[in-house]
Amino acid sequence: MKVLVADDDGDLRDLIGFTLTQSGYLVLKAGDGPSAVRRFEEESPDLVVLDINMPGLSGFQVCEAIRKRSRIPVMMLTVRGEEEDLVRALELGADDYLTKPFSPRTLLARVKALLRRAGMENTAPLAAGRVALDLQEHTVSIGRAEPVRLTKLELRLLQMLLANAGHTVSSDRLLAQVWGHRSGGDRQLLKQLVHRLRQKIEADPAAPALLRTAAAGYKLLVE
Amino acid sequence: MKVLVADDDGDLRDLIGFTLTQSGYLVLKAGDGPSAVRRFEEESPDLVVLDINMPGLSGFQVCEAIRKRSRIPVMMLTVRGEEEDLVRALELGADDYLTKPFSPRTLLARVKALLRRAGMENTAPLAAGRVALDLQEHTVSIGRAEPVRLTKLELRLLQMLLANAGHTVSSDRLLAQVWGHRSGGDRQLLKQLVHRLRQKIEADPAAPALLRTAAAGYKLLVE
DNA sequence: CGCGCCTGTAACCTGTTTGTCACCCGCCCG
DNA sequence: CGGGCGGGTGACAAACAGGTTACAGGCGCG
Structure with a gap:
């Protein structure tokens, strides 16, 4: 199960990466918008975690680019209090968002919920x-x-x-x-x-x- | 598009109901857990908004009951800071949550996102x-x-x-x-x-x- | 190689939906 | 009064969509 993590904050990227890796996910990382899009196209991950503030292309633009060709789950990271941001993110087709700061445990629960919802875990209703x-x-x-x-x-x-x-x-x-x-x-x-x-x-x-x-x-x- | 709103706070229920009705959704209401489950079974709504604290059955229990028979989107309402709650809600199969207090606009954006994700997007509320x-x-x-x-x-x-x-x-x-x-x-x-x-x-x-x-x-x- | 099975293609039949035509009526205006 | 205009109606034909049958190519397998 591949997860692409795009954030310009290296520490946060590593923290998220560590959390997900620990739980058995294969993690890909990107530090700016353009490379996020590139990695998405090369690797076709099963889920994307996107920071909104990134150099090159904003998380919004990356999300838009992804939505043009895929419906895989996208989770946006926002800073608290920017309600505009999250409304916009959801309208652009993001599936969920997390407000920084967040705990690794929360992240994991949300990621699992997203994957389950997307029917990728064989938790699919049979x-x-x-x-x-x-x-x-x-x-x-x-x-x-x-x-x-x-x-x-x-x-x-x-x-x-x-x-x-x-x-x-x-x-x-x-x-x-x-x-x-x-x-x-x-x-x-x-x-x-x-x-x-x-x-x-x-x-x-x-x-x-x-x-x-x-x-x-x-x-x-x-x- | 039917939405079931379950909350024991009548004012909040009415606010949510008003917001959704204005946007063209057909809203059903329930004031406690058992009647939420009953209305769910009678009306089979397309989405459920669930408060966690309710008399009779908690939102968790209602969510569990719903998940036994359906995968329709469930949105939980939590109070800020109860991270345990939301982790548990997501693990029980809830699709999203909102932290009180929230703005009607946010609610609407999240509800739309949930429905779109559930593949009911072309069922614009009309x-x-x-x-x-x-x-x-x-x-x-x-x-x-x-x-x-x-x-x-x-x-x-x-x-x-x-x-x-x-x-x-x-x-x-x-x-x-x-x-x-x-x-x-x-x-x-x-x-x-x-x-x-x-x-x-x-x-x-x-x-x-x-x-x-x-x-x-x-x-x-x-x- | 021949034998099944799965998949894609074509043709036909049916009932439904849509486009077209002819004609009605009420209204306005010279 | 009579004619033109803009809707409303009924009838009918063309186009379409779904169900069905038939058949051929592809593939794995003995």
């Missing part, structure tokens, strides 16, 4: 209602029926829907999350995948009870 | 008077009637009008926003779309009470 997913075995169990084997894509699709159980997930989002690319044209793929998945998990595939078509997307029905 | 739009489900609810399904264009039109609720929006602006292009001639399209929308949302489509014709455009009437 069950909702009667649907239980087994990522290891590539199977899904509906109610108390026999587990059904799923293909890689089917698993990813179901995982996405499960993560948003009960809520509609737009076709675009599914396309992006399952295939990771081309947000545009490939409706057909999704159409097919849904069809195939329904054959496997629906009692009556012609009248879906679980995987329902909803406005502009699909949703997993759970009671 | 409601005014008795009209509540659900962008995710492509539906609109008038008062407490059944939600009505809307097509893509109907949704866009209503969204425009809702964003300017009570004020006239010119036909040209509507044309531009809904269809995005083409200059003249397309009055007919708008005429039709309004007609179709009225059939869906007006009690008596022949005598529109909500979607009124105004000079050079249309307006949404809200009380």
Whole structure:
């Protein structure tokens, strides 16, 4: 699990780095804005901790640059009392912030919370209602029926829907999350995948009870 | 977009409620732990704001109960300086916390950030008077009637009008926003779309009470 | 090599949504 | 009075989206 720490204060950088390393994270460091962006692109970390005040590019600008190509969790560091800053940071797409000074323990708790939320820890919800997913075995169990084997894509699709159980997930989002690319044209793929998945998990595939078509997307029905 | 606010301090509850309602969120309130859990189960809100100190069940216990059945964003309210509290809250699965006292603006920014992160971003909070739009489900609810399904264009039109609720929006602006292009001639399209929308949302489509014709455009009437 | 299985593509069918047209009415104005 | 104008309505066709079937290429595996 890679974490990029960007701060111009070397001592603080080391403190954060030490804390995270102790907990088993792989830590990358950057001392100014431009090198933060560069390291981000080279290493594609799983989380970024960003100070706002940095030479070269401000934390805001770095955050903006990151958000242009990725939704990984970003935590901003602010000085107490600068409410403007944190409102701006959150509007730019930062996921959380810490006010200096902070304790290592707090930092760790927040970092873990962010990663958990981003679904990077396998704390991902693997069950909702009667649907239980087994990522290891590539199977899904509906109610108390026999587990059904799923293909890689089917698993990813179901995982996405499960993560948003009960809520509609737009076709675009599914396309992006399952295939990771081309947000545009490939409706057909999704159409097919849904069809195939329904054959496997629906009692009556012609009248879906679980995987329902909803406005502009699909949703997993759970009671 | 439903938000459940649980706090035993009635004034604070009202302040938060007011702030969120102003921004178009549908707000549910609870004054103690048990009723917070009950309302959560009855209403399945999209986000929960939880005070830690509450009679009946503490915010921690409520958070735990919620996490047993759902991953929706939970924001905890803490008093300044209780670092133990917030570490514990985050470990229990809370997604964010706010330290009292906080400004309404901060609250709003954090709530929006949480919802965006939860992937409900395209569900911009849209409601005014008795009209509540659900962008995710492509539906609109008038008062407490059944939600009505809307097509893509109907949704866009209503969204425009809702964003300017009570004020006239010119036909040209509507044309531009809904269809995005083409200059003249397309009055007919708008005429039709309004007609179709009225059939869906007006009690008596022949005598529109909500979607009124105004000079050079249309307006949404809200009380 | 042949055999499955998984994935992507295409074609067809269906119901829904959107665009177009023709016509209505009430209103203003010469 | 009659004609033009701006909306409102109904009917219909074109375009579209989702479900389905069929099939071909790719890949691992015996």
